[in-house]
Amino acid sequence: MSMIFGKIVEKRPIVFYVAIVFLLLFLVMGVTLPKGARSLVIQMMIFSILGMGYDLSLGFTNQCSLGHSVFFGAGAYGVIFSIMYLKVGLLPSLSFSFVAGLVFAVITGVISVRLSEAYFVIVTAIFFAVFHLLAMDMTWLTGGDDGLSIQLPALSLGFGKLSLYDPLVNYYFVLAFLVLSYLILDRIVKSPMGKVFISIRESEKRVQFLGYNVFRYKLIAFILSGMFSALSGGLYALTLRYGSADFFSFHWSIMPVVWCLIGGLGTLVGPWIGAVIMSLFQYYVSAWWTYYLILFGIIILLILRISRKGILGYIISRRLT
Amino acid sequence: MASGANFLETLDVTKRFGGLTALDHVTYAVKEGEVRGIIGPNGAGKTTFFNVITGELKPTSGKIFLKGEDITDLSPHLICQKGLSRTFQLTLVFPEMTVYDSIWVGVNLRKRWPWNPVVSAHHILDVSQRTQEICELVGLTEKMNELAYNLSYGHQKVLEIAMALSTEPSVLLLDEPTQGVSPQETDNISKVIEKLSKNMTIILIEHSMDVVLRLCHVITVLSEGRVIAEGRPEEISKNEEVQRIYLGEVS
Numbered sequence: 113m114s115m116i117f118g119k120i121v122e123k124r125p126i127v128f129y130v131a132i133v134f135l136l137l138f139l140v141m142g143v144t145l146p147k148g149a150r151s152l153v154i155q156m157m158i159f160s161i162l163g164m165g166y167d168l169s170l171g172f173t174n175q176c177s178l179g180h181s182v183f184f185g186a187g188a189y190g191v192i193f194s195i196m197y198l199k200v201g202l203l204p205s206l207s208f209s210f211v212a213g214l215v216f217a218v219i220t221g222v223i224s225v226r227l228s229e230a231y232f233v234i235v236t237a238i239f240f241a242v243f244h245l246l247a248m249d250m251t252w253l254t255g256g257d258d259g260l261s262i263q264l265p266a267l268s269l270g271f272g273k274l275s276l277y278d279p280l281v282n283y284y285f286v287l288a289f290l291v292l293s294y295l296i297l298d299r300i301v302k303s304p305m306g307k308v309f310i311s312i313r314e315s316e317k318r319v320q321f322l323g324y325n326v327f328r329y330k331l332i333a334f335i336l337s338g339m340f341s342a343l344s345g346g347l348y349a350l351t352l353r354y355g356s357a358d359f360f361s362f363h364w365s366i367m368p369v370v371w372c373l374i375g376g377l378g379t380l381v382g383p384w385i386g387a388v389i390m391s392l393f394q395y396y397v398s399a400w401w402t403y404y405l406i407l408f409g410i411i412i413l414l415i416l417r418i419s420r421k422g423i424l425g426y427i428i429s430r431r432l433t
Numbered sequence: 434m435a436s437g438a439n440f441l442e443t444l445d446v447t448k449r450f451g452g453l454t455a456l457d458h459v460t461y462a463v464k465e466g467e468v469r470g471i472i473g474p475n476g477a478g479k480t481t482f483f484n485v486i487t488g489e490l491k492p493t494s495g496k497i498f499l500k501g502e503d504i505t506d507l508s509p510h511l512i513c514q515k516g517l518s519r520t521f522q523l524t525l526v527f528p529e530m531t532v533y534d535s536i537w538v539g540v541n542l543r544k545r546w547p548w549n550p551v552v553s554a555h556h557i558l559d560v561s562q563r564t565q566e567i568c569e570l571v572g573l574t575e576k577m578n579e580l581a582y583n584l585s586y587g588h589q590k591v592l593e594i595a596m597a598l599s600t601e602p603s604v605l606l607l608d609e610p611t612q613g614v615s616p617q618e619t620d621n622i623s624k625v626i627e628k629l630s631k632n633m634t635i636i637l638i639e640h641s642m643d644v645v646l647r648l649c650h651v652i653t654v655l656s657e658g659r660v661i662a663e664g665r666p667e668e669i670s671k672n673e674e675v676q677r678i679y680l681g682e683v684s
Contacts, residue, residue: 324510
């Protein structure tokens with residue numbers, strides 16, 4: 113079988129090894145890093161999930177959505193509301209964020225996925241604007257800019273109870289979800305459905321003439337993408353123990369695009385690299401220069417000038433030739 | 434060979450783009466197992482005819498039947514599922530997918546769960562077996578692991594045919610399969626088509642008269658959206674009007 117998927121078999125291990133290296137690093141850093149740096153890594157891991165989710169949309173089915181902040185915010189509020197009003201535990205609250213992502217992705221997807229590229233971008237951007245404004249205005253529900261704080265319930269596992277207030281527990285809790293999301297998404301991408309996703313990226317028209325209902329597949333990819341973005345939002349709200357209308361802001365729409373572009377589209381692990389670099393940059397460079405984003409913009413341009421497919425895409429293409 | 438009822442049939446199909454009439458009351462019938470050629474000067478409406486049959490464009494008026502079933506208003510993917518597959522004049526392949534994977538996607542359509550999100554694609558044995566068979570049939574076995582954009586134009590044309598084949602069609606529409614291809618590769622492609630014609634109905638748009646005369650049982654001549662002649666190859670090559678409009682330009 114390895115002969116048949118020759119190129120793929122050759123290609124996959126690099127991505128796989130990069131993932132393993134990252135996960136091992138994350139695993140070790142949890143116990144070795146000081147507290148401040150540890151919370152930074154927690155952020156990176158949460159962003160990685162958002163980036164992977166987004167990659168399913170842009171990197172695999174070529175849908176450049178600017179509306180993913182809607183799902184991020186929906187996931188965060190899914191967690192907050194379910195804990196505040198329904199008094200559910202931690203894991204059920206995350207499933208609520210998953211469902212919130214599903215609902216919002218279905219609503220926005222059914223309307224927007226049919227549209228061709230530029231119109232899709234515009235309509236998803238409009239969704240971001242609408243939901244951001246709604247979240248800002250409906251202060252009675254969302255708390256507006258001030259947001260809502262939550263008291264975290266204990267994490268009850270089979271062997272006992274853990275508290276997310278312990279940063280170490282929080283760290284490995286998030287890491288577990290990163291691993292889980294990666295395994296699920298990797299599985300999806302390598303399945304028959306994933307193959308159809310990739311071929312849709314390559315040529316939508318040809319896939320249609322191979323007998324596939326392109327709209328349905330793009331919608332499924334969009335919904336899955338939205339669900340994992342929502343999961344990320346939920347984890348972020350749990351980590352901060354807080355959520356506000358800011359979760360719907362444009363920041364959360366544009367950042368995943370940036371992570372995916374830096375790291376490499378269509379690789380799942382690429383966005384991890386992007387998220388890590390971006391977070392490090394934000395944390396350390398912003399301390400000594402307010403306009404650090406200008407510098408970061410230049411770096412993005414340089415990376416894309418050297419390799420249109422980002423850092424991981426560059427490594428893969430070097431390995432192939 | 435030709436037998437039985439009409440397999441694919443168009444009734445009075447007209448397609449207008451604004452003031453331009455691309456197809457003018459085209460009535461056309463193909464019997465099972467036939468190899469049909471469509472020739473005509475540039476802009477005669479040949480590709481538009483394919484686009485209308487395959488559902489990419491909806492006809493302004495008229496009906497299209499496949500095996501007696503009205504397919505006029507179906508969308509392209511449903512028409513493909515009913516057994517009608519096509520290639521494109523300008524190759525439309527998946528540039529960053531391997532030859533194997535490109536064909537794999539089409540073969541997978543006929544399996545029980547084409548949308549299966551769980552099973553690893555490597556492990557579906559009947560699909561990979563059929564994919565290899567198709568690669569062998571069209572002679573792409575050696576190129577199986579090449580990315581499509583690394584292929585020569587001739588091989589991309591063959592890949593187009595292989596992808597069209599992968600959905601197990603009963604009617605195959607080939608849009609200029611030998612256009613822009615070296616003589617040697619043209620020979621190779623017509624051998625492939627000849628091999629396929631034993632098992633399926635083929636409609637071929639082609640500019641190269643050699644290929645058309647060699648492969649087709651019946652040739653239809655289109656000009657300005659109208660059928661101006663239809664008949665066996667030897668009749669067509671003698672028809673005076675055809676010579677004036679089409680062949681005359683060449684000789």
